[in-house]
Amino acid sequence: MTSLTLADILAARKRIAGIATLDTPLPPSPCLSAIAGDDVLLKLEIGQATGAFKLRGAANAVLSLPESTKGVTCCSTGNHGRAVAYAARARGFRAVICMSSLVPEAKLAGIRALGAEARIIGKSQDEAQVESRRLAEEEGFHEISPFDDLHVIAGQGTIGLELLEQRPDLETVLIPLSGGGLAGGVAFALKTIKPSIRVVGITMEHGAAMHASLAAGKPVAVTEMASLADSLGGGIGLENRHSFALCRDFLDEVILVSEEEIYRAMQVHYHEDRLVCEGASAVGAAALLSGRLGRNHGPTATLITGRNVDMQVFTDIVSGRAVQLGDTTLKGHIHAA
Numbered sequence: 001m002t003s004l005t006l007a008d009i010l011a012a013r014k015r016i017a018g019i020a021t022l023d024t025p026l027p028p029s030p031c032l033s034a035i036a037g038d039d040v041l042l043k044l045e046i047g048q049a050t051g052a053f054k055l056r057g058a059a060n061a062v063l064s065l066p067e068s069t070k071g072v073t074c075c076s077t078g079n080h081g082r083a084v085a086y087a088a089r090a091r092g093f094r095a096v097i098c099m100s101s102l103v104p105e106a107k108l109a110g111i112r113a114l115g116a117e118a119r120i121i122g123k124s125q126d127e128a129q130v131e132s133r134r135l136a137e138e139e140g141f142h143e144i145s146p147f148d149d150l151h152v153i154a155g156q157g158t159i160g161l162e163l164l165e166q167r168p169d170l171e172t173v174l175i176p177l178s179g180g181g182l183a184g185g186v187a188f189a190l191k192t193i194k195p196s197i198r199v200v201g202i203t204m205e206h207g208a209a210m211h212a213s214l215a216a217g218k219p220v221a222v223t224e225m226a227s228l229a230d231s232l233g234g235g236i237g238l239e240n241r242h243s244f245a246l247c248r249d250f251l252d253e254v255i256l257v258s259e260e261e262i263y264r265a266m267q268v269h270y271h272e273d274r275l276v277c278e279g280a281s282a283v284g285a286a287a288l289l290s291g292r293l294g295r296n297h298g299p300t301a302t303l304i305t306g307r308n309v310d311m312q313v314f315t316d317i318v319s320g321r322a323v324q325l326g327d328t329t330l331k332g333h334i335h336a337a
């Protein structure tokens, strides 16, 4: 594959059907709809076996490999690693997942439970990637990028097909944005099928590599910082081949949200929608609640991308307690119904 086509995404949907859960639900959020003044729907990827949408892309990549593959490796903020480990186990491949020390314990445990080897290297995604690259170059592993691999991107793009089958009248889609494999694949599918749709990438204020890169017109590095949306951390790779161009060409805009806004959005998803979701999943609601998306956005879907949150942090947030984020303390706030 040299560039993405709708046929690749349709093929991915067939290929991953036995491993990833397809046609995940798209229920309305009465609370967010009332606040927004338009239907707000939640695309629930938290029901994937690994707790996050990344299983779609990882399954498509692993299932596309030859039987003779020696093993697979990747660097990951957690959810991609878990997805690769899951798909590799299904095919009987060895998997080595390389992660930085910023990855929460809950995510590490999830990966080890799937029989994969988890290696902790350095304090950033970029440092972890040096090890997965080495495994590929020196030990013959197949490296699967979390976002810059066309099979991964095509797998994530299957969400776009489903959204328009479920709600052809959607006018706006909110996509949590990090490396841009998800946003690139989903926005490509959405815009190819329905060019008038507005597709918005949402990410946190600090350490948003894709946002900085789109502003600069080329991939740039940013300093990674602790965030409630830990799954959105990490760079996009200065040698980015696919996801940067897809996000540049198919996203209408990128909105940034603060840690306080993510905290409150997680409370709303829990207390109102009754969902356990991780910070990265709540950035769409954060953009809606902050008013930053604007009004009159029509029927809007927000992608609830994962539920793999540290439960101590989660219970602190939904109980309104302060939480520690690296060197800073995020003030508590009690959710009022």
Ligand SMILES: *Cc1c(COP(=O)(O)O)cnc(C)c1O
Pocket: 052, 054, 079, 080, 146, 147, 176, 177, 178, 179, 180, 181, 182, 183, 231, 232, 278, 280, 281, 305, 306, 307
């Ligand atoms: C990876 C991830 C994202 C962002 O996906 P990218 O393809 O890196 O942009 C969003 N939410 C969750 C829960 C993730 O694990």
